[in-house]
Amino acid sequence: MTTPTSSRGRRRAPTRIERAAGRAAALQRPRVILALLLLLALTCVLLLDGYLRAEVGGDQRVRTGASSADVPDRILNGGPILTFRGGRATTVSVPSRTIALTFDDGPNPTWTPQVLKILRAYDVPGTFFLVGSMVSRYPDVVRTMVRQGNEVGVHTFTHVDLSYQSGARVDREIQQTQLALAGAAGITTTLFRAPYSSETDAIDDYSWPVYKKLGQDGYTSVFVDTDSDDWKRPGASKIVRWATPEGDEGASVLFHDAGGERSQTIAALPRYIEKMKAKGYTFTTISGVMEQQRATDRGTGGVPDATAGALTDEATTAGTARLQAAHRTATGTTLYEGKALVAAVAVAEWTLPVLAAGLLVVGVAVMGRFAMMVVLARRHHRQRNRRRFGWGPPVTRPVSVIVPAYNEKECIAGTLASLARSTHPIEILVIDDGSTDGTSEIARAAAESLGMPNVRVIRQDNAGKPAALNNGVRNATHDLVVMMDGDTVFEPDAVRQLVQPFADPAVGAVAGNAKVGNRGTLIGAWQHIEYVMGFNLDRRMYDLLRCMPTIPGAIGAFRREAVLAAGGMSDDTLAEDTDITIALHRAGWRVVYQEHARAWTEAPGSLRQLWSQRYRWSYGTMQALWKHRGSLTDKGPSGRFGRVGMPLVVLFQIVTPVFAPLIDVFTVYSMIFVDLRAALLAWLAVLAVQLLCAAYAFRLDREKYRYLLMMPLQQLAYRQMMYLVLIHSCVTALTGGRLRWQKLKRTGEVGAPAGAG
Template sequence: MTTTSSRGRRRAPSRIGRAAGKAAALQKPRVILALLLLLALTSVMLLDGYLRAEVGGDQRVRTGASSSDVPDEILDGGPILTFRGGQATTVSVPDKTIALTFDDGPNPTWTPQVLKILEEYDVPGTFFVVGSMVSRYPGIVKDMVEQGNEVGIHTFTHVDLSYQSQARVTREMTQTQLALAGAAGITTTLFRAPYSSETDAIDNYSWPVYKELGEDGYTSVFVDTDSDDWKRPGVSKIIKWATPEDGEGASVLFHDAGGERSQTIAALPKYIEKMKAAGYTFTTISGAMAEQNGTDAGAGAGAGSTGGNGIPGAGLAAASPLQAAHRQATGVTLYEGKALIAAVTLAEWTVPALSVGLMVVGVAVMGRFGMMLVLARRHHRRRNRRRFSWGPTVTRPVSVIVPAYNEKECIANTLESLAKSTHPIEILVVDDGSTDGTSQIARDAADRLGMTNVRVLRQENAGKPAALNHGVRSARHDIVVMMDGDTVFEPDAVHQLVQPFADPKVGAVAGNAKVGNRDTVIGAWQHIEYVMGFNLDRRMYDLLRCMPTIPGAIGAFRRDAVLEVGGMSEDTLAEDTDITIAMHRAGWQVVYQEHAKAWTEAPGSLKQLWSQRYRWSYGTMQALWKHRKSLTDKGPSGRFGRVGMPLVVLFQIVTPVFAPLIDVFTLYSMIFIDFRAALLAWLAVLCVQLVCAAYAFRLDREKYRYLLMMPLQQLAYRQMMYLVLIHSCVTALTGGRLRWQKLKRTGEVGTPAGVS
């Protein structure tokens, strides 16, 4: 065993620590930004789901309550309930007068048709709007108000307020007021509760709500003539049911939303013509109150009242008596309303766009699974048939380079595994400025094992690429095997790894890296990922002749080829991907040797895992960007640019970045649409992944019991990998740079014989 030392003074550990700490500190804002992006996406989707009113509400909680607390004069009174001066009073619509009211809108299909009919017949209407619908279709409400119609509140999510908390009631009213402010610049004092009918239906559950709203300045509007158009009984019955008896005035209910309303549209003009012919006039609720009371319309609508949330009584009364319930939205209310409309507009555009993205991602993911299964099977059959051969058996000695930085826990196990190699090798341990005695431990292990083929090379701390280049320059043989200082080789790993070099066109070989510390939850997750995600991928890329990465844990190169492309580059954090692409571009073939197996120690904590995968993801992006001109390379050397580059970008960057859409939409569907259907869809995708994973385990002859961890992996581990990739993208887009990072090792991965 010989030892050499590099010249120059080694960097002070304190400087290294300060630089690493500074680099870590610079990444914290990017982590926060990545989390904020995911939070923003989730918030937009939750807003969209809430606006569609598919959670809570839209059904009565209880029915049949007594009305003993409701005054008789209210139960037997008119359809308009006010609390002027704190006294409950009902108002009836004057004889021969119709207050035409519409519930549940606005709707982009039916409401504009209703408005057109009202305009043609010069008839005003009172529209009790749902706040979520106002937020989604603000332009319709603005047209509605500008046309001279009156609007009232029908809650934000069409929930029955009779059985809701006071906070929920306040929220429903306030949110609808803000929606009106943002859409039409107004608020209103009119309210109609969902599922309400005539005043005699007021019960002990709903009465307190009406009283509280009355104290807040609201006028509650009921029905005394119902068209029942929602039943779609036919045009003639709708007209008949909407006609008051004996010339009485009426608050007549139609619907401009909430279902298919073609019969309403057909009945409305005929109804107006019939009632006008019978001598009826049409007005709004405020108009009816003003006419019945013979007083100023503003007073009749409750002008001057100040609601508990300050909205109903704010601003000035509208100039038209037909819109006396309207108040001009000003100040904070106006700006909050506009902000709500803007947020909803964003959600309305974002969710459909994300839906399209989800379809694209879903197709890409399933396509990738299909490609992996088909091509991996073909690769396995081709490489394992009896007649397959790389060429004459490679038996000449090779150099094994082991870069090491503070590997005291692992370096002895690494050398012990190499001592059992069935292939003649020289071993170069390149100590990259370790401070934990790695060099001495390596010498002692070599002496203990009687290994005379070990050289320990020391250099000033310069990073892994520099250590590998040092080893390549110092290697005595034309084939160099590169491995990590925490990796152990199986006895025949080197022999298997170098056999493809019998083909003179092969310039580099990727080995089969396996997780040694797989008995923890995190280790099992990574084990599944290595077998399925990495090795199954490599079979596919090998068959397509566009292998993107030689793993740092186990890979082999022609020494001359490495020197030809300039050695291991320090331009990126993924020196293995960088040099692999460079080998392709230089015209060399890069292949995968599944039978060359090495066991590596995977990160043992979430923090270390994040650090490693962050470096991998960011480094891969750097390498792809560095070699972006490969897209235009010609001839055989351009195959990676034509095939490999698009596949890597699609499968390792674009698809994973947008893959969280699958989980977000699954959660969205479970909450807002159909829990059972969404769960079944998620389980179906999981089954497809399990099939792929099981096949990968079969090819690698792994034990299937680890697949029991896969459902949990999909719920936790995969989301972490998404965040890592998003974090890397944010770093790349913001121009950040990372240092090569050293993970903490435990040395728990021993020789292959001890790994099961």
């Protein structure tokens, strides 16, 4: 906060309100940061979840027909296991009458446990090539898999074809999967199988560099020489037949435990195991095949029992160690980063269903609100504009107009000039709340030049807007008082229209129709749409339901006795207008909306000022609702606001707007990770509904439709800011913050209604 200077350039001490504003701004910065961090965290969770849910398709190559000129023939014609020991590429074949049973694309919470149950029942180990994103989502399945003695390998993190990816992407896919394995089961692995791979003769010049690089990093790449093609779902009998090697040949056999509906695989697997055991085959893991090869190379001729002790719960026997030789115990940073990844994914997996349920509730509430507003606004308009409608005998007695002013030198003359044209007899009380810019002198000069003897200027020490309004009420001569802001311009007939409902003795206060005067700018046009649709359409609805929550500070009328009986305008909250309105409801008075009483106000001209104003409104409304929470238990007519108004305001002005960003967040999420076209059409459908509601509101207020052209941009930019303001207000309320009223900078450009356009 800069140090103020006097007109002569000397430094002066900041005023009390300036000091309070500075303290308030300093206190709010951490809360703004917290609100933004919450939004950022939500975005990160959704991005993580979307990344994890990358689609896993069938095992077909993305491209075919590529050259294999750079791949050695011994590799193309070799066995299904590719190693680079000593830097030289070597393949290993599966010994005769031996099956290395491999599974791709898991784990899956439905199919993988069924596969594991079958393997355990038949005392058969398997080698599972796991997708890292699935590992991080279902770590319990992986832990069970490893504990049973099965072997695991890397199948990339997002099931992407690495042949056409950058080196950095290849490293990331492998490392992220290793982290997921470390977090899920406390291990890493040296086995790798590329998505969309098949036999070694399919290695081409695109994929060969990837295998060489991974081989240099210590990975063993595993292919297949017998494919069950179970992903085609041809039926269990064909799956068994296609997975059976010719004669007594050994084979690395491919099945799938995820990546689609696998009921046929589950049906075929027991039949296949029984068939192969009957033919004298044994089952082992890829490491078991490597162990047999090493034994043969040593010349011992020994072939270890591939299934002996393979499935003990603790997996500690020598046989199991050989079957899981590719596993490495995760330690240090890898282990902790892996656990952090799994924990983050667990949060994302829990958050998304909750957010989806919230989205459903918000969507229903938003659509319900639109429908209710349109139906009730139409009824309100027809009721109040029919020929025979009337509040009672015309109200012609004089009215006191109270104008609280703090440093309103730009606007006060225009405000008084508009009141000079009033068609209703009035007295005007300008309450100067300690202005330092000559507001009082300008007001007196304007009254004199306009020939307005009915203007009284009352100065007081700076005490805030509620105190200024109370001062005006105490000094008012008449029993009806109209309250307005110092930057507001009334239409000539505004006061007369505003006080007519007081012909009904049950009416204690009347809300007028506030219009944005400076709508020539983009921000002003957005606020114009908001005022017509969001505020005035709402007021029609609340009027019919007899639970009007707020009389706008820009234009409202009250019975003086009702205000005094309620204790006057309170400074307990930042929304004194909402506070007094609810207090009048609880006192048994009726509060109505008079659409024909129009006033033009200067809306904030910058995003910073807009944020400040709406933050004060949102936070003040929450304060007022909390202050009057006792209305929920009020009985009789005075309890109508608590029974109807309080729930509607909380739902439509706090809960729904706070969660409304879910609609936009999920739209973006769906566009990126689900279905771009469907998500875009859904968003356009919601926008169309809002446009129709806005167009109807504009028709009722006889406004020009051209401003609705800016509504799509308003939904993309302006509305997001309003969401952040409300979230900021909620954070402040939850953390026990407190703000003082702050003065907005005015330009005085709202000079006359005719200029509003």
